[in-house]
Amino acid sequence: MRRWALLLTALAGPAAASAGTAVEGLQAAYRSEGAGPFSASRGAAAWQRQAPAGNGEAPRSCATCHGADPRSAGRHARTGKPIEPLAPAVSPARLSDPETIEKWFRRNCEWTWGRACTPQEKGDFLTYITGGSP
Amino acid sequence: MKRNLMIIGSLGVALTAAIAGTLVNADDWSERLGRGGSGVGAVADARYRALCGECHMAYQPGLLPAASWQRVMDGLGDHFGDDAQLAPADADAVRDYLTANAADRVAGPRSRGFAQVAGSGAAPLRVTETRYFLGKHHEVPVRLARENPEVRSFANCPACHQRAEAGAYNEDEVRIPGVGRWDD
Numbered sequence: 001m002r003r004w005a006l007l008l009t010a011l012a013g014p015a016a017a018s019a020g021t022a023v024e025g026l027q028a029a030y031r032s033e034g035a036g037p038f039s040a041s042r043g044a045a046a047w048q049r050q051a052p053a054g055n056g057e058a059p060r061s062c063a064t065c066h067g068a069d070p071r072s073a074g075r076h077a078r079t080g081k082p083i084e085p086l087a088p089a090v091s092p093a094r095l096s097d098p099e100t101i102e103k104w105f106r107r108n109c110e111w112t113w114g115r116a117c118t119p120q121e122k123g124d125f126l127t128y129i130t131g132g133s134p
Numbered sequence: 135m136k137r138n139l140m141i142i143g144s145l146g147v148a149l150t151a152a153i154a155g156t157l158v159n160a161d162d163w164s165e166r167l168g169r170g171g172s173g174v175g176a177v178a179d180a181r182y183r184a185l186c187g188e189c190h191m192a193y194q195p196g197l198l199p200a201a202s203w204q205r206v207m208d209g210l211g212d213h214f215g216d217d218a219q220l221a222p223a224d225a226d227a228v229r230d231y232l233t234a235n236a237a238d239r240v241a242g243p244r245s246r247g248f249a250q251v252a253g254s255g256a257a258p259l260r261v262t263e264t265r266y267f268l269g270k271h272h273e274v275p276v277r278l279a280r281e282n283p284e285v286r287s288f289a290n291c292p293a294c295h296q297r298a299e300a301g302a303y304n305e306d307e308v309r310i311p312g313v314g315r316w317d318d
């Protein structure tokens with residue numbers, strides 16, 4: 001009986017933990033930089049916050065490419081390529097690799113807001129995207 | 135005897151079906167056999183697909199001549215308005231793959247088309263600026279492509295070419311979102 005429980009944990013463990021582990025690790029790093037606690041409602045508000053594009057194009061927010069919320073599918077504003085939902089609850093492979101998460105924060109904060117996101121903002125986004133209650 | 139006839143009969147049916155399939159789908163078959171046909175060679179490099187296929191389709195290297203890929207790789211800091219710089223080792227590997235398999239380095243009628251550069255000799259930066267692409271798409275109105283919310287850009291090949299990711303650009307397989315088949 002106990003063996004079965006162990007086996008089930010082993011099978012379910014890594015898949016269930018992938019997004020969680022990466023996000024927890026990054027949020028711990030952000031805390032060590034002075035950020036936190038993290039809030040899903042701040043993340044949700046920031047998701048919609050628009051910034052002027054500065055080149056005559058329409059103002060940009062996360063929602064421009066990722067859709068109304070992290071559970072929705074999106075579309076790249078310029079190329080039209082479909083974008084899978086960011087929420088691991090919908091797309092289990094999402095947020096499973098800390099380097100990939102940091103890479104896209106780097107690129108997309110710059111593209112959307114014209115600056116890097118702060119550790120606080122990144123932590124809030126991760127809490128919001130992983131479905132923390134707003 | 136009856137059994138033999140049945141076997142011969144079924145062989146005949148199978149053979150006829152195979153021949154008919156080949157005739158109908160000649161393009162498709164030559165694509166699968168890697169002879170170019172209606173397509174270009176599919177992307178075979180996993181690193182390139184992963185690094186360059188996130189914001190847009192990982193364009194097959196046979197869609198642009200080597201000189202164009204060199205220009206693209208030289209300008210990743212301002213990649214059509216976006217910063218798409220790669221780590222040096224990744225950039226080198228991607229550059230090698232793209233140039234080694236560029237339109238002017240591989241066989242196939244489509245790649246021969248894409249290998250032709252404009253008279254000025256300047257290598258185009260975009261597939262959509264090649265003479266070959268323009269010749270194939272000049273009848274497609276912008277409202278069906280750039281102004282179509284499901285397409286947005288002529289560079290969004292898979293929006294209409296159902297098997298673009300596999301390098302297949304057969305006109306029969308075009309489905310324009312909101313419109314359907316394309317028949318020029």
